[in-house]
Amino acid sequence: MGVKLLLDKANVPGIRSYEVYRREGGYRSVEKALKEMNPESIVEEVKKSGLRGRGGAGFPTGMKWSFIAKPEGVPRHLVCNADESEPGTFKDRYLMEFIPHLLLEGLIVSSFALGSNDTYIYIRGEYAWITDILEDAIKEANANGWLGKNILGTGFDCNIYVQRGAGAYICGEETALIESLEGKRGNPRIKPPFPAIQGLWQRPTVVNNVETLAAIVPIINLGGDEYAKIGVGRSTGTKLISACGNINKPGVYEIDMTISVEEFIYSDEYCGGIKGGKQLKACIPGGSSVPILPANLLLKTAKGETRYMNYESLSDGGFATGSMLGSGGFIVLDEDQCIVKNTLTLARFYRHESCGQCSPCREGTGWMEKILYKIEHGQGTIADIDLLWDIQRKIEGNTICPLGDAAAWPVAAAIRHFRDEFEWHINNPVLSQTSNFGLQHYADPIHVPA
């Protein structure tokens, strides 16, 4: 049993309510932070903890906080990014739905550290019922003096507001989120200036993921150094993984980033193996936008080392033979799944969610989807695969925000690792409509280049 910091009390009955949460030791970190620490020392603790952003990019949180501009007389803001819309990722939903006070606790401490008196939770529009849960929790926290004016008599004022999005994936990009929060069309801004300098209403703003902010609570309670001891290397602390796909036990798991991918998939503590005793074919380890990996590259790296569930190990080998931990949306595909269809589904998602602001993403995502649709329905040609490769290469890195990259990577990885399956689809247009390419050699041990 690994260390649990966020979900340790998740099974306590009634943890959603303030009384139970407080009785279980909740809001201790607010007392400690506001009374014993100052904003600088909190940022210092977070830096020491080595906490990395849990939203997907994995940027060190303490460093992000230290970038925030502090001009005189200009209010600063903290925004919680709860616009969790990446296919396969549902960890924040679990956290907010069952332990809303943990997020609020983290938000109060972080707001104190950043000097934000008006803090916003930008929540995905589809999470309508969670909005109600969070608003109830805010009311409870207000009533018990954890929010509002002069918290704990320290003179620190903080209000938390929940804002619902309208269901756009792009609003999970921090600058698009800020635009949307300002009441505008959710188009990502062109950076620089970064939100830490000019964010919400042109004021210095920090945007953090729900899980990142929740992780502030154990960091304050344990201390940054203690927190950094959990995990391995630069992957410190615990990470929520939302596992789904063809596994026996889909759900949200908290791991301490020291377990191997094999253990995570096959042990009964976590995913419990592949459903129906089938074989593992491929896995998207960090939410739909990270590169897909075939089974042989997933369990072992190209060098033949065991792959672990952490930032470094999953990205070992770069995009050629590795992937990313991303947001922790762990999608497992068994031998019956068709990679072409899977890629088409993802391409359709990104076409639908592209904001249409910059041309490579607006036009390229639609083009890729159409070609993939053609291949999937048995009308593709071999040249289409090369065309797809060329399109994704021209999208990647040339767009305003990372959605272009996110749309390009799954297509690139699918072609990189499963080109023979694409070719089989094209060469067997009739057969591919009724049967699957199957496992082939994806689970075989891979050739290790000397």
Add this chain to the structure above:
Amino acid sequence: MSEQNLFKVTIDNITIEVPAGTTVLQAARLIGGQVAPPAMCFYSKLQGSGGKCRTCLVEVSKGSEKDPRPMPKLVASCRTTVMDGMEVKNITSEKVIEARAGVVEFLLLNHPLDCPICDQAGECHLQDLSFDHGKAETRYEFQRRTFKKHDLGKNIQLHMTRCILCYRCVFTADQLTNKRVHGILDRGDHAEIATHIEKSLDNEFIGNVIDVCPVGALTDKTFRFKNRVWFLKPMDAHRDCPTCSGRVTLWNRGDEVYRVTARKDQWGEIEDTPEGKPGWICNTCRFDKKETADWIIEGPREISRQSVIAQGHYAGNIGTTKPTETFLAVNDGRAPHLLMDIHDESEVNQPNIHLGKIQGPSHGETFNTNNTHKA
């Protein structure tokens, strides 16, 4: 700030000193020639424009004197400010050329290519861009997208299929008029310029959206299908207008004024008035004053000889185009290598040879010989 804060920036091996806060694109425009990246969405007179079309991507091979690391990705030169000692590669970078070709392909993907019936043809930035960076053939084999038609009133014609979503007209309406009634609706590849509820654009300055539109998406209804721009003669003219500067370009054929536009500089942007303000013109000047008598004509407008509008008619424009000095500087003084010099390849254009004597598949003499029976 101001004079002391001059930053040295090197673009394509040409070093220039510009004030702090200048963007890479504007610095490159100061050098001019091929060094200036193309810009479809950036418009220096409109605040907040740029960054969207991605045609102006450049490679920053050295960040600055203090931090010489190169930037990991290509950056949009219109929204990247220069740093002291920055080194930028535009036409000398293969990555840039490739990415730009990709962007042009993306821009043309759903473009209807209806140039033969488009009023913008001849002064269209997308035409120029495709000519410079595009491919001859498309790899797109699907149906191009279409839109439901929106009527924007009696003066402005919207062709949404031609739009490249540069947002320039949105910024124009935001910054020149009190209340913007059009904008971008929907998302992704079906995003469109439209009024939310059927409304016409009737603000006094809204006609300027026609001038800022880089393609034929917004055109002048009073000029629609009247003439091709290259058959018209642009004349600088002015009138005493109570609402705007009144400085315009008349597009004449004979004595007839076919259309009125603001004066545009070499980058296709509105010229500044002598007072230093952008010379936006009002709808009255643009749409209603179509008589020569309404205007005081200053003289023919200079048109770049590369423009199809010039047609070689304007003084000093006749002759072959020589590679500009910029190009020599970019190549460290080396003359450009011409892929095909017509003089080496063909006897045509050599004045000492009579065209009729040239040995070739067909020329004047053969033509005459073969057609004698008709006479």
